[in-house]
Amino acid sequence: MKQWLLFMIVGALSFLDVAWGEELFFRGQVASQWRYFSDDAQYKEQFNGAQLSFSFKPEFYYESDKNNHFSFVPFLRIDERDYQRTHADLREAYWLHIEDDWQLLMGINQVFWGVTESRHLVDIINQTDTIENFDGEDKLGQAMFNFSLQKDWGDIDLLVLPGFRQATWSGKRGRLRLPLTVEENETEFEAGNKEHHIDMAARYSNTIDDWDFGLYYFNGTDREARFRVNETGDHFIAQYDQIQQIGTDIQYTHDAWLLKFEGIHQEGRYDTFAAIVSGFEYTFYQVNESAVDVGLLAEYLYDGRDSDFNKAPPTLTENDLFIGTRIAWNDVNDRSVIAGVMIDLDDQSTLLSIEYEQRLDNFWSIEMEGRWFTDIDKKNTLTIFKQDSHILFNLIRYF
């Protein structure tokens, strides 16, 4: 895997070297991020207060002709408080070959599947870059061969995924971490060839009138880990099992309604279970004859996995309801906010979140986030983060 990664980097760099012409696109962003935790930490090594970090993500994109595209997107974060959060990744480094009704992508890329907002249940190709953000929307690059066929009867995607990526975890001093740190070198795999196991996925998707839907089968290493405490009891060892999963995502779009469904059925080493996220988004456009759009969202989340961490990876959403709103001002600065509350229907543990963003000018924009853990029941998985309510400011300079 390491060799292949090196090969990719060298390959990408050499094409950049020869290809600096008209068809080369370069853009990217640098950002400074300030996170502030108002409560004292739960675990004694963790820092209190503010956390400053910087990120850098240049994007190189080259079209040698209409049929051949290359992409190279490294990512770096430097964090002042959490040494594990200082990390680098290759988000993209691929060659894409395009023909009339098929395309083949080879290299590192990110693939998103799904329709819901409160949880990305069916999205399985890329590992989560957990330490980037609590929302889990940041993903690590995944090496892949991705063959796609586009026909009148729908799209087929076949993915061969060599090289498994482990999730990223906060260091000892970091916030938003598990009760113990995760020792990456001791990770255990069900597969005999460990992270060299080659995972596979196949997906069919199509649009028919108001319906967009996809159905896939995945066979390989679970992106989520179970955890066991090591013998001396001072850290966690992550355990990645082999799973077989079918997943489906469906969206019905009509007038101002979006009806959404995601469901999976997973057969793991010790547990077989199903999980769903389903709900709607309804938008009131141009409220009171202004330009402002207000959307209402509600999603129900169910996850039937075993709550014993030795049998299945932990989940935060076993029987939960998400209710939220999305407001878009549609002004020159593209101001928008999404706010919501996730309530555990069994014990009423509540996670409040709000995300606001706006453009400052042609090259600057700002994002603000707040997450509050309230009324967290002692038995709820969220209890490990109960002291980690925080606000975040991200100031981004694009180039």
Place this chain on the structure above:
Amino acid sequence: MKKTLLALSISCLTLNASSAIANVDDMADKGYEIAARSDRSDRGFIDSQVSLSMTLKNAAGMTNTRTLNVSTYEDMDEEVGDKSLIIFKSPADIDGTALLSHAKILDPDNQWLYLPALKRVKRISSVNKSGPFVGSEFAFEDLTASELNKYDYHYLRSETCGELQCDVVERIPKYEHSGYKKQISWIDQSVFQIRKIEFYDRKGDLLKTLNMENFKEYPGHIWRAHVFNMDNHQSGKSTQLNYSEYQFKTGMKERDFVKKSLSRRH
């Protein structure tokens, strides 16, 4: 006798009414013909690519600029709309964001938005075409609504418009979610291009005026305006679109206007 008189007066009434209706019908037919001639004047463009800058000006005169690339794929069937792909280039925070539309005539279009940060393609609701497009004075329907059968027409008059002679045609959106009660369009009599449109809001008050300038004829007698000025009379804001040189028949295929194509950056 009384009966006959009554019958006669009824038939007179009917006659009057039907001639009025005939007149309305004539004006509708004439309006439709003028609009159809204009709409069909660029038939066979097959596909086009153009980049444009959009300059937003508020009432205080402050400006903001966006740049975008627009690709369009013609559907010859007048009962089906064209396909289009809009890719934003600036401001930098929306660079790479793309909007794919499969236009329909009276139903809401099928639209997908590509968010490059998440690499996510989202099917979006498109009933609202009357809201501001990227904060500008253009609504999405102003940019795409030249499809012939989206309106009922009514010929008003002919008059001079600048150096040309224009037919003035009122058009009433048939699309139930339109932001307009009516539009009045000025279509020249020499090359049949729309030169000016007045937009009336749902209450019937004059909302915006669009003036199109810098017309150029491309091979195949295809005319395109290259400067669009939209003035909002109610807010005092305005937006100017400046189009680059158009490219036609670029060899794009219908398959370039599918969901998958959104994630290929351009």
